[in-house]
Amino acid sequence: MDQEEAPKPPRRMTRFSASTSTSDIVHATKGNNLETRTMNDLLVGGDSISLDDIIASFPGRSSQILEIARLLGPLNSPVLPLFMYGGASTGKTSIILQLFRHLNRPIVYSSCRTCYNQRILFESVLNQLLLHRKNVANAYTNAKRCERPSDFVNFLREALTSVISNLKEKSDKLVSGNKIHGGMGNIIYLVFDNFHLVRDWDKSSTILPLLFNLYDMLKMPEVSLIFISGTSPDTFYSNMGYVEPIPIYFPDYTEGDIRQILLRNQANQKLFSSFLDVALRPFCRITRQVGELSTALKPLFEKYCEPLSDKGKGVVPTEDMKRRLFNHIKPHIASSLNDVFKVSSPPASKVKVGKETKHKGSPKRSERFEEIGDLDFHMSTSAKYLLISSFLASRNPATLDASLFDSKGGSDNRKRKRKASEKVLEKKEILEEELLMKGPGTFPLERLIAIFQCIVSVAEEPYDEEEPNNNELGAECSNGSLISDVLLQLSSLCNANFIFKGKSCPIEGSTRYRSTISENLALKVARSLKFPLSKYLYRN
Structure with a gap:
């Protein structure tokens, strides 16, 4: 080790995996x-x-x-x-x-x-x-x-x-x-x-x-x-x-920073820049991780270049060409957005069948859904579940989480229906009035993630009988990578004012959040997922 080293370049070119590549003054090796x-x-x-x-x-x-x-x-x-x-x-x-x-x-x-x-x-x-x-x-x-x-x-x-x-x-x-x-x-x-x-x-x-x-x-x-x-x-x-x-x-990269990073090493930067003009912003609302964005945008850019000869090499896009390419890629952006978080939406055929069945079984509920209407903006499936989780965390008392989100995936209203006494009914009305006057409550991040995991795992249950091997939502929730993605989504929802982020609680030391969406919007989001929101809402 005390011999003088020649000024030769080191053999290792990176230290990303240095924890597994180290060596000693190894005793002179045998042959x-x-x-x-x-x-x-x-x-x-x-x-x-x-x-x-x-x-x-x-x-x-x-x-x-x-x-x-x-x-x-x-x-x-x-x-x-x-x-x-x-x-x-x-x-x-x-x-x-x-x-x-x-x-x-x-x-x-x-x-x-x-x-x-x-x-x-x-x-x-x-x-x-x-x-x-x-x-x-x-x-x-x-x-x-x-x-x-x-x-x-x-x-x-x-x-x-x-x-x-x-x-x-x-x-x-x-x-x-x-x-x-x-x-x-x-x-x-x-x-x-x-x-x-x-x-x-x-x-x-x-x-x-x-x-x-x-x-x-x-x-x-x-x-x-x-x-x-x-x-x-x-x-x-x-x-x-x-x-x-x-x-x-x-801090997270801004949209402009991400744009500069993604533009590097592109063969046709002008064409890729026109692609980012229409595709980058929707994805940045979901995640700011450069690796995920690069992976998600790559197949979308290939689709963007399909109408062009030789995959768009050397092409300088005009305004008319940009419009045509945008119209070509527009139908594919929504599906790509859902793929970013790996939380799959129920198949359209099953949703349709479930819709008809539910509407036939409960006409009043059907009328209520029709009055609510559909969402007039796009949001990824897991972001919708996170929005519902924040709504439930704000509207429900924390003491009821164990009973509402039990091991069977929520409370069974049919089993719990009993003839309540007048005192119980009166106390319930007073409590409901107090909750109404207080408005949406605050909640810590741990409670939000716990509710998110529960309702996402429950969302798979109606389809387990038809597809026993389809358990993506439950499996993903147990994965730490999804939790980190949820934190990024939470940041996006806070920036969009769907969720309010308050200061740290002086007692607990953790940041508190509060849902700002109305019950009508929460029902719209739940309806788009076929999620039984009223089953988990304390005030219904």
Whole structure:
């Protein structure tokens, strides 16, 4: 490890999967052509890049990039822990890696998604610091077996001491050789990506205080910690007495930023720009994740280019051509919008049959539906369920959630109908009047998601008999990815004033929401889904 490295480019070109690609001063291998790892393996690979190029590569992120560069400071500047947070696909990981590529400083990158428990995380960090890579020669073993936090701190201090010593030795050689450029500095940066996932680990109550307290426990100014999370620092604080990391917020991309990102690397930017003029805004109302938008818009753009010869290569669209292409793609936009969230609408034939059956069985209900009418705007299926969930959370007392959303998917009014006494009826009327005077109530995010999961899972039940294998809604709700998408939809509904977002409750510490839609609109949305809203509404 003390041999002088030649100025060759590092073998690793990215650090996105660095948690699984680390290696050591591996003992000279028996007949294997494996190279001994060097300190250069702690650098982010690739050609050098300027700060201006990084800013140009990430539209709408110049303030965050400059702030991080300022906090990292000049070479060998001690840095307090940093906490970068924001929604998915907001550029957090890519920006920090590109900045370290620009600065040419050593980092140890570990993702808490691939390192899904504390042992794997500990061993991943130690493998990189000890320059150890698992291979055939070492029987794919780790540099250290580490399961206990106390062992991790001891091993980490030893490994960091060795690495810092080598970095200082390398810097001294450059200074003695009168080499101004090419130095990596003496500071090592530990980067923990997807840090919010640690909260779901079995021993999160132990690992979270440990990682947050590392800076104080190590007491090594040459070590800096960077946490990258999908949630804000408020979701972690619990009076643990550690040095609070400096927060850096990454907001969702604006529509203009997304447009710039999607236009890059397009063969015909003028044609794609005309396509984004008609397709981007509806999708941005649902999600701001660049990856999802890119995936959803790709087949739609191919459909947009169908009337053009040679897939629109070299075509400069005129106003008349734009109108014709828009008319061609218009019928396909609605179906593509529903595909973004993977929450499927009931087949049209089943909806029609269900409509006829229900209307025949209850003529009064049929008349009521006809009076309500259809929605005069488009909304994805899962957004409709979320809107209904917020309406129920605002109108129903929280104490009735358990009885309304039971394991059978709601209350069974037929079983619960009893002859009520006059006192009970009077008390019910008084309570209804009080609820009416108070107006829609507020509710926390946890309650909204719980109601959303219940009504979406119930929505599949009428069709289970005909299609036993069709259980997409219930399955999706158990998936964490859908919950993150629901949060994005919630933001869109708040921006559209369907849901009001209030301030944090001083007692609970969580943000409160309130539905602003009328009962008439809620019934319209429920009717479009064939959802029995009155069955779950306390005041009916």
